[in-house]
Amino acid sequence: MKRIDFLTLLISASLLLTVASPMSAAGPKVPAAPVAAAAPAPTPAAAMPERHPHIDEALESMRAAKHQLESAEHDFGGHRAKAIEHLDRAIHEAEICMSMR
Numbered sequence: 548m549k550r551i552d553f554l555t556l557l558i559s560a561s562l563l564l565t566v567a568s569p570m571s572a573a574g575p576k577v578p579a580a581p582v583a584a585a586a587p588a589p590t591p592a593a594a595m596p597e598r599h600p601h602i603d604e605a606l607e608s609m610r611a612a613k614h615q616l617e618s619a620e621h622d623f624g625g626h627r628a629k630a631i632e633h634l635d636r637a638i639h640e641a642e643i644c645m646s647m648r
Contacts (some may be wrong), residue, residue, distance in 0.1 A: 613638070
């Protein structure tokens with residue numbers, strides 16, 4: 548029973564750190580110095596999808612975590628399958644975030 552509790556805690560902590568670390572690692576934003584250059588040609592807003600680097604990185608981490616869980620040898624009393632199910636839902640939600648503007 549202690550192994551299952553420890554594994555659940557380890558997976559939860561890993562997911563939390565994976566999602567939180569890109570946000571904390573970015574640090575404060577420093578304003579860029581103004582640059583006197585020619586303005587780029589205007590492009591339609593619909594042609595340029597909005598970038599979401601934090602969500603991109605979170606998706607990549609969740610997919611990697613899912614792969615690690617899928618390749619684990621032990622079932623851990625159904626908790627490994629439940630964790631994979633939760634990751635599938637989290638990945639789906641993050642993909643919805645990526646499709647929004």
